[in-house]
Amino acid sequence: MAQKPSIPKGTRDFNPEDVAKRNYIFNTIKRQFEVFGFQPIETPSFENSSTLMGKYGDEGDRLIFKILNSGDYLNKVSDDLYQTKSSSKITTKISEKALRYDLTVPFARYVVQHQNEIDFPFKRYQIQPVWRADRPQKGRYREFYQCDADVVGSDSLWQEVEFVQLYDAVFTALGLKGVTIKINNRKILSGIAEVIGAQDKLIDFTVALDKLDKIGEEKVKAEMLDKGIPQSGIDKLQPLFSLKGDFGAQISELKTILNTSEEGKKGIEELEFINQGIETLELNTAQLQLDVTLARGLNYYTGAIFEVSAPKGVKMGSIGGGGRYDNLTEIFGKPNTSGIGISFGLDRIYLVLEELGLFPKTISESTKVLFLNFGNAEAMASMKAIKQLRAQGIRAELFPDNKKTIKQFNYANKREIPFVVLLGESEMNSNTYTLKNMKTGNQESLSFDDMLKSLQ
Incomplete structure (x- = not known):
């Protein structure tokens, strides 16, 4: 008995309805990207291992899918190396390529490789799949699409203002009202670490602070102590734990906390500029919120940090994120090129739209009219009519078998095709078409022009 076929864990098949809904999200995001002046690029699904490895930290390197060299890939492995059974050492000999882990590092490689052909500042968008050898769970897969937009070659804070507007425009166009665009700044976090005497423990400090809404104030303090942050420094953080109010009120409190840190003051200035710009331009349906516990991507973000949360009541992780980076292209030999980018979490956005019933019913419609098959002569007459309907943009097809x-x-009902045409011998003799509405059951005999008007 043949084994039942399956697909790898963390991957998915998509039925026609799934694809239609995903394309609706893709097209909505793409339309807004282009309205905001971003240009599309694409990069290969796999890169040289040297391009990807070492760019995401040890954890990221572990999650990169490696591709075995073609041919006798074990030929370059010496007996001594093989006997070590060290997968990390052997991998460098048998794998020179890997599936891309994200779109950001390949984009940095693209910018450096094509820098003489690019007009800076360069605004690019990219919508392509990426792969991660992660543990699959709800909203997290091993193969998934990323939808990124970046600007490189400009350190202007107007770009941050634009990206907040872009998030708002996309989610408004999707009908997803009430999303929260959280913002922080790496300089704020560095300033706080400086004030409490934990400059050398920035990552430990921010990892603990990021858990504030999950584990509470006391456990965060305990974790900081455990990481070697002094009690005197933690005491200085006390106002941070109760930071509330609108953007302006929180900024005012931060100015007090960071009054001795030049780095922190710079971060405050940047946040104030962005907030003032958004207040003047106004958002449609989203809300901009300062969140000093936001600490994603500290390995490469140098300024603003973004994270987008779904509307209240929807249990879902972030549905978007990004930030300012000043040294991403430096890893490929192009220093002093500032950039900023954001990403949309397609799969999570899909789940949120599904949960809230926000997908338009029309997007899953396929064929609008099905011609029944009564034999070869009738089928040929039907195909002539179908050709004319398709020329007018009507989605029409013939049932292939008599x-x-x-x-x-029953086939039309199962596929939810709204109209059926009966073109039999009597209709052919009278040059008419019997059009049946599958929802109401009504049917009428029409000329071709009248049938076209009804279908339009």
């Missing part, structure tokens, strides 16, 4: 009429009607 089967019982009830089976053809």
Whole structure:
């Protein structure tokens, strides 16, 4: 007995309805990207291992899918190396390429490789799949799409203002009202670490602070102590734990906390500029919120940090994120090139739209009218009419086989095709078409022009 086929864990098949809904999200995001002046690029699904490895930290390197060299890939492995059974050492000999882990590092490689052909500042968008050898869970897969937009070659804070507007425009266009665009600044976090005497423990400090809403103030303090942050420094953080109010009120409190840190003051200035710009321009449906615990991507973000949360009541992680980076292209030999980018979490956005019932019903419609098949002569006459309908943009098709009429009607019902045309011998003799509305059951005999008007 043949083994039942399956797909790898963390991957998915998509039925026609799934694809239609995903394309709706893709097209909505793409339309807004282009309205905001971003240009599309694409990069290969796999890169040289040297391009990817070492760019995401040890954890990221572990999650990169490596591709075995073609041919006798073990030929370059010496007996001594093979006997070590060290996968990390052997991998460098048998794998020179890997599936891309994200779109950001390949984009940095693209910018450096094509820098003489690019007009800076360069605004690019990219919508392509990426792969991660992660543990699959809800909203997290091993193969998934990223939808990124970046600007490189400009350190202007107007770009941050634009990206907040872009998030708002996309989610408004998707009908997803009430999303929260959280913002922080790496300089704020560095300033706080400086004030409490933990400059050398920035990552430990921010990892603990990031858990504030999950584990509470006391456990965060305990974790900081455990990481070697002094009690005197933690005491200085006390106002941070109760930071509330609108953007302006929180900024005012931060000015007090960071009054001795030049780095922190710079971060405050940047946040104030962005907030003032957004207040003047106004957002449609989203809300900009300062969140000093936001600490994603500290390995490469140098300024603003973004994270987008779904509307209240929807249990879902972030549905978007990004930030300012000043040294991403430096890893490929192009220093002093500032950039900023954001990403949309397609799969999570899909789940949120599904949960809230926000997908338009029309997006899953396929064929609008099905011509029944009563034999070769009738089928040919039907195909001539179908050709004319398609020329007018009407989605039409012929049932391919001359089967019982009830089976053809059942097929139309199962596919939710709204109209059926009966073109039999009597209709051919009278040059008419019997058009049946599958929802109401009504049918009428029409000329081709009248049938076209009804279908339009």
